[in-house]
Amino acid sequence: MSLFVKKLLGVGTAVAVVGVLIGLYVASWATSFPKNVAALSAPANSGGVNLTLETVASIGTKYSASHPSWVSYLVRSGGQWVHTTDFTVPANSIVHVTIYQFDTPTGLRNPFLSQVQGTLDGNATIDGKPVNAIEPEEASHTFAVPELGVFVPLPGVPEEAKHLCEEAPCEPATSDHRTISFSFRTGKKGRFRWQCFVPCGAGWYFGNGGPMQTLGWMDGFINVV
Amino acid sequence: MTEPNHARRFAVVWLLATVIATPLVILLLGPNMPPGKATQQATGQVTDNTVLLAMATPVLLLVVIYLIYTVIYFRQPQGAVLEGPAIRGDARVQTTWIIVTSLLVLSLAVYGTTRLLSDNGAGSGSGPSPLTVPKGPKLPVQVIGQQWAFTYRYPTYGGVETPHLVLPVNQMVELHVTSLDVIHSFWARQLGVKADANPQVDNIAFVEPTRVQTFEVRCSELCGIWHGEMFDHGSVVTQAEFETWIHQQQVAFAPATKTLPPYSTTYLPKPTRRGG
Numbered sequence: 001m002s003l004f005v006k007k008l009l010g011v012g013t014a015v016a017v018v019g020v021l022i023g024l025y026v027a028s029w030a031t032s033f034p035k036n037v038a039a040l041s042a043p044a045n046s047g048g049v050n051l052t053l054e055t056v057a058s059i060g061t062k063y064s065a066s067h068p069s070w071v072s073y074l075v076r077s078g079g080q081w082v083h084t085t086d087f088t089v090p091a092n093s094i095v096h097v098t099i100y101q102f103d104t105p106t107g108l109r110n111p112f113l114s115q116v117q118g119t120l121d122g123n124a125t126i127d128g129k130p131v132n133a134i135e136p137e138e139a140s141h142t143f144a145v146p147e148l149g150v151f152v153p154l155p156g157v158p159e160e161a162k163h164l165c166e167e168a169p170c171e172p173a174t175s176d177h178r179t180i181s182f183s184f185r186t187g188k189k190g191r192f193r194w195q196c197f198v199p200c201g202a203g204w205y206f207g208n209g210g211p212m213q214t215l216g217w218m219d220g221f222i223n224v225v
Numbered sequence: 226m227t228e229p230n231h232a233r234r235f236a237v238v239w240l241l242a243t244v245i246a247t248p249l250v251i252l253l254l255g256p257n258m259p260p261g262k263a264t265q266q267a268t269g270q271v272t273d274n275t276v277l278l279a280m281a282t283p284v285l286l287l288v289v290i291y292l293i294y295t296v297i298y299f300r301q302p303q304g305a306v307l308e309g310p311a312i313r314g315d316a317r318v319q320t321t322w323i324i325v326t327s328l329l330v331l332s333l334a335v336y337g338t339t340r341l342l343s344d345n346g347a348g349s350g351s352g353p354s355p356l357t358v359p360k361g362p363k364l365p366v367q368v369i370g371q372q373w374a375f376t377y378r379y380p381t382y383g384g385v386e387t388p389h390l391v392l393p394v395n396q397m398v399e400l401h402v403t404s405l406d407v408i409h410s411f412w413a414r415q416l417g418v419k420a421d422a423n424p425q426v427d428n429i430a431f432v433e434p435t436r437v438q439t440f441e442v443r444c445s446e447l448c449g450i451w452h453g454e455m456f457d458h459g460s461v462v463t464q465a466e467f468e469t470w471i472h473q474q475q476v477a478f479a480p481a482t483k484t485l486p487p488y489s490t491t492y493l494p495k496p497t498r499r500g501g
Contacts (some may be wrong), residue, residue, distance in 0.1 A: 109405045109494045110371050112386040115481035133480035137495075146374050146454075149388065193454045195373065199406070206406045208372050213450045 034084040034216035036223065037077045039095060048094030050072040050181070051087060052076035055141050055154065057103040059083065060167025071103060071141075071200050073218060074168055081169040085220025091109055094120065096121045097152075101178040102170040104142045105156030106200045106207065111136035115181065119148035123183035126155060140178075143176050145194040150184045186224045193204075195219035231298065238455035239290050243283045246455065250282050251275055260417045263440065263461070267417030268350030273340055273347070280329060284341070334356040349412075350402055350420025350428035353490070359431055363399040366392070370402070370409030373443035373451035375442055380488040385475045390442060393467035394434050402428040403491050410446035413459065427490035434461040 039049035052075065059072040063083040074081040089095045108114055114136040116124045123130040133153075140156030150187025157164060157176045165175035172179070196218040213218035255275035260427050262268040277322035301307060345359045367378035368390070378386045390413075392398055401421040402411045409422040411430075415438070420430040422444075437460075462470065475482070486492065 009271065023345065026496070093363060107495065110369065110376065111484040112376055112481045113484070114484050117388070136484050146388075146457075151388075193451055195451060197371070197374075199372075206372075208406060208449065212372070215450065 009190055019061040023060055027028075034086040034220060035082065036073050036086045036088055036142045037082055037084055037091075039175055039176070042096055042145065046094075046096060049089055051089065051095055051097045052100075053097065053143070054081060054100040054168075054170060055103050056165060056168040056170050058167040060169075063168055067211070068167065069202070070214075070217055071198075071202065072168065072211060073220070074214075083168070083216070084105065084206075085194075085216050085218075087220070088223040088225055089186055091186055091224045094183050095181045095184050096181070097143065098179065098181045099143060099154060099180050100156045100170070101140055101157065101202070102161045102165040102175055103156055104161075104164070105138050105140050106198050108136040108139045108142075108153065109206075110197070111139065113142055113144070114139060116152050118145075118148060119152065119182040119184050124152050124180055126180050127178055130134050139198050140199075141218070142197040143180075143194065144197055145184075145192050146184070147190075148222075149166055150194075151197070152180065152182050154178065154180050186222075189224050192222045192224065194222050221224060227495060228311045229401070231294075235291065235294050238294070239283075239287055242290060244425060246286060247282045251279050254278060257321060260414050262415045263415045263434060263436055263438055264417050265435055266344060266431070268435070269340065269344045269347055269414065273337075274285045277333070277443055280333065284329070308342045345431045346429075346430055348417040348419065348430060350430045353427040353429065355429050355431075359397050359433075363397045363431070364393065365399045365401060366390070367490075368400055368402040368411045368420075368422065369492075370404040370406075370408050370411065370444065370448075371499065372449050373444075373455045375409075375411060375422075375444070375455070378485075378488065379471060379474075382471050383475055383482060384470070384485060384488040385478055385482050387474045387478065389457060390433075391470050392434050392459070392461050393469060394437050394461050396464065397431060397433045399429045400432060401490055402430060405492060405494055406449050408446050409444045409448050409455070412445040413440050415440035415445070416461075421446065425493060437461050437463060484497045 020026045039051040042050045044161065053222060054074050056074065058069050059067065059069055063067045064070065073085050074083050075087065115133040116122060116131065123132050134155045138155045139153045141154045142152060143154065144151045146205060155178050161176035163174065163176045196212065201207050201210040201212040203208045256270045258274040260267045260270055324443060342357050346355055347356045365380050367380065369378060370375045376386050376388055377390045378384060398418065400418065402422045402423045403426060404422040406424060409420050410419065412419045416432050416434065418430050418432045420428045422428065439460045441459055442457045442459050444452055449454065
């Protein structure tokens with residue numbers, strides 16, 4: 001076999017290997033999707049379904065070896081905190097959402113979103129008190145489903161709090177947190193984007209990179225079925 | 226057999242096709258051209274698109290008829306392998322081509338500039354200091370882009386901000402388009418409005434809705450993971466309906482209005498504690 005043929009084979013093999021690797025990466029990226037979690041049925045006296053979420057400042061190595069410092073939402077499912085943002089709720093029903101918020105404030109870029117919108121009574125309950133707006137600087141995150149008109153700001157835990165949760169999973173019993181609850185009504189079936197409107201991606205341009213631009217962290221889908 | 230005068234024959238066919246096709250294009254396709262006639266600006270764009278199509282029709286016919294004519298009359302006879310004569314250029318053809326295409330392009334440039342000036346930007350963003358401004362009263366509405374939603378502020382109604390865009394019919398609207406983060410682009414196709422939303426830039430576009438209807442709002446600048454979801458529906462309503470609606474918004478969003486900064490044509494949001 002001549003040197004030229006050997007070189008040709010070498011280059012061809014290298015190109016093929018790189019091509020396969022790129023193909024595998026793209027396939028992996030295109031098929032990766034957060035796990036879906038169905039909301040739990042609420043007690044008969046309140047009707048609808050319950051969705052229990054938490055927001056954490058750092059997801060930690062238990063949930064993500066590649067991005068342990070990223071901020072994220074988690075959902076309560078099967079008695080555990082699950083790292084996903086893809087939820088299923090029934091159509092034409094009431095969704096009762098409870099969010100345990102463990103993160104410190106970042107502040108809203110647009111103060112308009114500091115008002116609670118689209119909930120059943122126009123309010124959210126924060127630490128047991130009904131409110132219709134918070135101070136924009138106090139916001140740590142939002143839970144917003146723009147197409148359903150739902151915008152709920154989530155106030156942060158004071159930075160000087162003594163028992164801040166360092167990384168997920170965070171438990172309300174042991175760490176300082178804010179508890180936000182609200183209800184909204186779903187309409188027709190569909191798949192609706194939800195997202196955080198607070199630029200909470202630490203260290204990213206305008207705070208809107210990383211976990212804000214990656215499905216499964218600070219945004220996801222609500223599948224109304 | 227004497228060779229026919231191909232140039233004359235081709236010219237006749239092309240002229241006939243042009244004379245027949247161009248009025249048909251204007252009369253049949255013209256009224257259906259996008260973006261429709263929901264606003265003064267959109268109506269102007271329908272006219273512009275019709276003019277462009279009418280000017281492009283003879284050019285299209287020239288190319289297509291020339292191609293067909295060549296295939297029919299200059300095809301190689303079956304079985305023959307003939308080398309065509311060398312072509313060294315033709316000064317007349319080249320000069321004609323350069324003059325005609327230059328005239329077409331220059332006339333379009335003049336037409337486009339005239340239309341932009343006469344129609345106050347023709348629905349496009351004209352920057353913070355538009356060259357021409359429509360006379361008469363105008364309703365200022367601020368369009369605020371953010372990742373990933375548009376919100377709208379009405380400075381003449383207490384600076385109330387709303388999640389949906391509602392406009393009164395037969396009222397000149399002065400849209401002030403800006404962004405709080407990255408570059409977005411406000412595109413309301415049926416209104417014939419498209420204006421980039423740049424941070425710290427007041428991009429002004431004028432639009433006068435002429436009929437009551439709903440319209441779509443989309444972002445037309447790739448702005449992140451949820452760019453494709455950055456859409457909404459707006460509506461054009463009667464003046465009375467608009468007054469009712471805006472007062473409802475003032476009441477509904479009173480808590481948020483208290484927290485808003487004073488109305489400004491651009492905003493520089495406070496540095497957040499995390500984002501850069």
